[in-house]
Amino acid sequence: MDQDLFEYLQSYLTDRRKTLFKEVLAQRTRHFTVVTEDVYQLHNTSAVMRSCDVFGIQDLHVVEELEGKRVDKEIAMGAQKWVSLHRYNTIESCMHTLRKKGYKIIATTPHNDSTMLQDLDVQPRTAFFFGKEDTGLSDSVIDNADGFLKIPMYGFTESLNISVSAAIVLQDVVSRARNQGVDWQLSEKEKQELELEWTKRSIKSVDEIIKRYKANKNS
Incomplete structure (x- = not known):
């Protein structure tokens, strides 16, 4: 998993949403x-x-x-x-x-x-x-x-x-x-993968955001 991308996308989420993801993943x-x-x-x-x-x-x-x-x-x-x-x-x-x-x-x-x-x-x-x-x-x-x-x-x-x-x-x-x-319980790897997927699904126009992120990173 691209940890830098994950942390960047998480900046679009509220602290409450990020906490909820971890609480739910612990029960999955x-x-x-x-x-x-x-x-x-x-x-x-x-x-x-x-x-x-x-x-x-x-x-x-x-x-x-x-x-x-x-x-x-x-x-x-x-x-x-x-x-x-x-x-x-x-x-x-x-x-x-x-x-x-x-x-x-x-x-x-x-x-x-x-x-x-x-x-x-x-x-x-x-x-x-x-x-x-x-x-x-x-x-x-x-x-x-x-x-x-x-x-x-x-x-x-x-x-x-x-x-x-x-x-x-x-x-x-x-x-x-x-x-x-x-x-x-899920493995830590499974939790990380799902947390990234859920983060993406929570952000509008996420594909465009990722595209801009990668372009800026490579520039």
């Missing part, structure tokens, strides 16, 4: 991540992104084999500036990428021999997969998952809205990981 995690597969109701993906931000999840992976969508900025309520969004055209490429990064693939489904949420081991690095609102996850995910997860329910309805499900799962696993001494 990549120990858990979330994947949505062909969620065709736009507001659901946007709401999941908002939940990721609220519970400190840095990465949201969106698979759009059938439904190409943009994140609804109004529903995400600014979360798109702070959560790293990764898009995929196929579920296979998404699973392959996450496995290479050391994630267990956990399919959220009320069916199969699923583990109850409170019984899930939070020690491993875990990617939670959420499927379509009507049919759930694809066979590709179900057939290749490392495990299955369901939220305890006690009524007639057997499923929850995807954004509600994601919020319940994240609140539970994040809280338990913190209480069980899991090494969930």
